[in-house]
Amino acid sequence: MTTSSPARSSGPRPSADRLARLLNLVPYLLARPGIEVAEAAADLGVTERQLREDLELLWVCGLPGYGPGDLIDMAFDGDRVTITYDAGIDRPLRLTPDEALALVVALRMLAETPGMANRDAIERALAKIENAAGDLGGAPVAVRMPGDGDRADTLRGAVERGRALRITYYTATRDETSERVVDPMRMLMVGGRAYLEAWCRRAEAVRLFRADRIDALTELDEPAVAPPQAQPHDLSAGVFQPTPELPLVTVRVGRAGRWITEYYPCEQVRPGDGDEWLVSLRVSDLGWARRFVLGLGPEATVVSPPELVEQVRDVAQSALDAYSVPDTAAGFASDGAPRVVPRPATAAATH
Structure with a gap:
């Protein structure tokens, strides 16, 4: 089942729970035409508001094409609802060879993902699909995830054994490598990357360490003992969560630089002159912002803060x-030294 537009929601809900409810909702309503919304909500263990939101989402679900005869349809009679077209959801699922292979590849990728929880459930589902797919399930498809899977497994072992670690870590925002002792708390998967969440004794705070940026690690004999104030991060909104105390950077970008508004969390995007946009975003470190702006080249002009403007100008x-370089064609100065002529170069412009 596919959807042609996002659902409206009154608040955050686990997407997996909602998907399972939607998949059960159609056969449930097919078996009970004309059921009252209140009764259906009670049976399904949701509020009437949640059920009505689910029904609104079902209205834009169905088969590719999303035209008449493709989408699930229903009729309302007061507070009663009846499914009038189920888009074939009541028929047994029969996968095409391409669909079966795509599922096998996706499940193998999940099984290879470092730090993935419930791996046994993934392997059981994979075994069932491979068995149903027959010869296709044994197709010679190898799946390997990018990143340091062995490093993630080593970190996970340290977490399970409750041991402190000495790590050598590369911090991308400051472009530096440091050594520190940490007390591991848990392993996380965020955005397809493995992270170690630990109490950093050097920073005296909870920190997230990307597994592929840990250059070396040694498991110590001493136990990992995080202090009482060490609380896990809420990563529901991602690893980087801008806060008001972080520096606010504003850059002017051209059309080719607009991609940053989709890749980075921005506080404000305003139209500028012509095709230009004024983009404001929080950064954890001005050193990272300097390298970021310089990497954009002529597509970015720093507007603020003033110290970043100066740093980018100096580096440029x-x-x-x-x-x-000396240009012999330009002749020589009065003291006999060759004249120095600057060659044109591309650099980030600044105010």
Whole structure:
């Protein structure tokens, strides 16, 4: 079952729970035409409001094409609802060879993902689909996830054994490598990457360490003992969660630089002159912001803060100076030294 538009929701709910409820809702209503919404909500263990939101979502679910005769349809008579077209959901599912292979590949990828919980359930589902797919299930398809799976397994073992770790870690925001002792708390998977959440004795705070940025680690004999104030992060909104105390950076970007508004959490996006946008976002470190803006090249102009404007200007000028070379065709200065002529170079513009 596919959807052609997002559902409206009154609040956050686990998507997996809602999907299971939607899949059960159609056969439930098919077996009970004309049932009252209140009765159906009580049977399904949801509020009437949640059920009505689910019915609204069902209205845009169905088969590819999303035209008349493709989407699930229903009729309301006061507070009673009847499914008038089920888009074939009542028929047994029969996968095409391509669909079966896609499921096998997806489940194998999940099974290979470092830190994935409920791996036994994934392997059981994979075995059932491979058995149903017959010869296709044994197709020579190898799936390997990017990243350091062995490192994630080692970290997971340290968490399970409750041991402190000495790690060498690369911090991308500051472009530096440091050594620190941490007390592991748990392993996480966020955005397809494995993270170690631990109490960092150097920072005296809970920190997240990306597994693929841990260059070296040693499991210590001492136990991992996080202090009482060490609380797990709420990562429901992602790893990076902007807060008001972080520096606010504003850049002017052209059409080719608009992609940053989709990739990074932005506080404000305003139209500028012509095709330009003024984009404001929080950053954890101005050093990272400097490298980020310079990487955008001529597509970005720093507007604020002033210290970032100065840093980008200095680095850009240094890059231009590095392109200055002796040009014998330009002749010589009065002291006999060859004239130095700067070659044109591309650098991030600043105010």
